[in-house]
Amino acid sequence: MAARKSVITFGMVAIPISMLTATQDNDIHFNQLHKEDNSRIRYKKTCAHCGKEISTNDIVKGYEYDKDKYVVITDEEIEKIKTEKEKSIQILHFAQLNQISPVYYEKTYQAAPEPGGEKAFELLRSALMSEQKIAIGKTVIGTKDTLMAIIPREEGILISTMFYADEIKEIQKQYNKPEVSEQELNMAKTLISSMDTPFDPSKYKDEYQERLRELIEIKISGKEIVASESDGAAKVIDLMEALKASVEKAKSDKESA
CATH class of the missing domain: 2.40.290.10 (Ku70; Chain: A; Domain 2)
Structure with a gap:
């Protein structure tokens, strides 16, 4: 461009x-197909008055100032x-x-x-x-x-x-802010500190898009799709226990990095 x-x-x-x-857009994009024969679905622009198919060169900008009444404005006039x-x-x-x-x-x-x-x-x-x-x-x-x-x-x-x-929507859903203890706050600060590293955008990638590409390759080769295994992570209900476990994991991840 x-x-x-x-x-x-x-x-x-x-x-x-x-x-x-x-x-730039790196996402995988899918086409819409007719499920009976896998043919592409095409969309045509047609005139509401005569039914004729219209090309881009035949289209102009029009402002509806009254019911079914339009004034045509050209790009040159706008400039x-x-x-x-x-x-x-x-x-x-x-x-x-x-x-x-x-x-x-x-x-x-x-x-x-x-x-x-x-x-x-x-x-x-x-x-x-x-x-x-x-x-x-x-x-x-x-x-x-x-x-x-x-x-x-x-x-x-x-x-x-x-x-x-x-153009910005107001926050629609408010919430009642519960009390946070000093111990919980300190533990949360410890977790933040243990995960504090400089931002390096090259470290991040769209892993789901990679799996989607693998899925496409598997489908092309005619192999069977196998469901992903669960990571088996247990849910910790107690907030302090969850924070402590998170801090330990963050420290362990930092040491092994």
């Missing part, structure tokens, strides 16, 4: 950048009403790096400076990193004013699109 070009602006400074998606400010990422203000709840982050991009913007880009990154701040900005993507968080990292800058406050 082609990089999205933009400009970060704050004060009189303008930094030309390109934005590349920071994640025309954007101001230069709306085409750039305008920094509105700065905030503490840990001040934003993760629930507000939507999609993350890697930002890279375009030729001529390297010095200003590095100045913004190092200043944000030094102050442990992020920048909150805004730009228009498609037909929507989009909030963005500009996040400094040692290796560069990440830009995350953000949800607006009215």
Whole structure:
């Protein structure tokens, strides 16, 4: 996918950048088949008026302003009403790096400076990193004013699109908070401390997807599917006993690592 070009602006400074998606889809995807003959299920776009099958080139955007009455808006017309400010990422203000709840982050991009913007880009990154701040900005993507968080990292800058406050659901289910004893709290802290290691994303992998790939290979080869064995872990009902057992296991795992 082609990089999205933009400009970060704050004060009189303008930094030309390109934005590349920071994640990729590695999931196994299945097709829908007709169970009688295993043929692919196809979906067709048809006109509700004449029943004719429609291609992508035949489709335009329409807004229904009254029952069955539409006004057609073209992509060119949508672009025309954007101001230069709306085409750039305008920094509105700065905030503490840990001040934003993760629930507000939507999609993350890697930002890279375009030729001529390297010095200003590095100045913004190092200043944000030094102050442990992020920048909150805004730009228009498609037909929507989009909030963005500009996040400094040692290796560069990440830009995350953000949800607006009215797009975030309130916590629906509250709970009555029971009393926690000092002994239980201390034991929980001990467990956290015993499992405290630096985050290394390369250590984690989607193990279920691996088993799913194995399942597919087994099915292709015509072999029988064998159910996974239970790990046989016994449930500990008493909270303190569970915490103690967890601490011992964490210590044992750390020693054997």
